[in-house]
Amino acid sequence: MDNLQEMSDVLRRVSLISITKPDGLVDKLSKDKHKPKDTLYMVHTLSLLFGALNMLPLTFFITANDYWMYKFRDTTKDTIDLNNKTTLEKYFVSGSLVVQTIPSIATMLLAVTFGHRFKIQPRVIISLTSINIIFVVFTAFIKVNTDTWQVTFFVLTLLGMALITGAINLFQVTSTVIISKFPPVYMKTFLFGQGMASIFNATLQIISLALGTSTETSALFYFIAGTLVIFLTWVLYLLVQHMTFYKYYMQIELEDKKKNHSKEDIKAAFFRIWPCLATMCLIFLSMSLTHPCITTLVVSENYGNGNKWNDMYFVPTITFLFTESCSQFGRLLSRPIITKSSGPWIVGFVILRMIVLVPLVWFCNAQPRSHLPVLLPHDWQYILVLVLYFVTSGFIINASILSIPRLAKEKVDVAYLLLLSTIGVAAGVSSPASLLAVRIL
Structure with missing residues (x-):
């Protein structure tokens, strides 16, 4: 300890x-x-x-x-x-x-x-x-x-x-x-x-x-x-x-x-920062369902035509470099916006975000697929989905972390311990969902 x-x-x-x-x-x-x-x-x-x-x-x-x-x-x-x-x-x-x-x-x-x-x-x-x-x-x-x-x-x-x-x-x-x-x-x-x-x-x-x-x-x-x-x-x-x-x-x-830290300290800190912990869990779950397990399967709409951009550079440039840049931009925009009153609403927004954006990624041109149709076949549509997905994820992650000191107050030490534990468990428990997401395609 x-x-x-x-x-x-x-x-x-x-x-x-x-x-x-x-x-x-x-x-x-x-x-x-x-x-x-x-x-x-x-x-x-x-x-x-x-x-x-x-x-x-x-x-x-x-x-x-x-x-x-x-x-x-x-x-x-x-x-x-x-x-x-x-x-x-x-x-x-x-x-x-x-x-x-x-x-x-x-x-x-x-x-x-x-x-x-x-x-x-x-x-x-x-x-x-x-x-x-x-x-x-x-x-x-x-x-x-x-x-x-x-x-x-x-x-x-x-x-x-x-x-x-x-x-x-x-x-x-x-x-x-x-x-x-x-x-x-x-x-x-x-x-x-x-x-x-x-x-x-x-x-x-x-x-x-x-x-x-x-x-x-x-x-x-x-x-x-x-x-x-x-x-x-x-x-x-x-x-x-x-x-x-x-x-x-x-x-x-x-x-x-x-x-x-006593059990009472842990319990008190948990109820103070639960919106932050919930948003982190939801973000990791949505990531397991989309990136990089699905996004690495997305190919350009013009793949196979002999153009190097479509055949060679599309995945490393768009799926990796562009997405990480969007995430960093979202982190730069973030502020400690989660409060006791706004916490439930923000968690609700993150749930709505996952319900909307995760299927949008699935409906992009990820190949091969056996079940779901490709509803967003164009590259510009895929890029727009990535912008919405990664700017918001970067913003939410940093906003959750930045809000902890204000919410936890004198319990900030144990609050950060809860955060570390939550991130580790959420990343581990949600990882099998990536196999399910690939199967759903």
């Missing part, structure tokens, strides 16, 4: 989602005129990379859609036909979301319960090394012909994603604790890195497709770049261990006394 309370302190004190002024540690540091400087902004750079690596590895796998369609294609045909996907092509994304469930929940619980018993440095080194090794292995698989054992490779890929999920959850808890010990600007950089990870992945995927002469060449460039980012983060972390600036802040203890 000590580590749970430490995570609560981290979120309350130094993240962007808090509307209270940081005290104690920040005041002490601001008054210290002799604190060392961040030479060459190395720790600042590390904060950005730490934030990116909270999201980058898993989204890296999902964003490489063109490569996975090639690996799991119908090998009896000379070309990939996205209008007639194989079973492995069709269920790869939804299957990857499902296999992340158990390791995600299990590792998060272990990390927050027993993580405080282990030193921070080994936890970072082990998690980063594990992620890097898995990336190296799958980079090597690019040059291996897996056509005769596609099902085995499919299982190995999902197993690798499950292992990465566990390593990432360990890294997320540890990296957040590390960055929280530095001034608030470092946490801002950390969260900015989280938000930009998916945009970076999508942009890199587009560049790799533009530079590569074949699917394998593009994938090789893409995965090597990802491996290098992880490796450079690992090296930079080892280097900053010797910096006076890093040692100075890491040796300062958080001054807040840790409190034990």
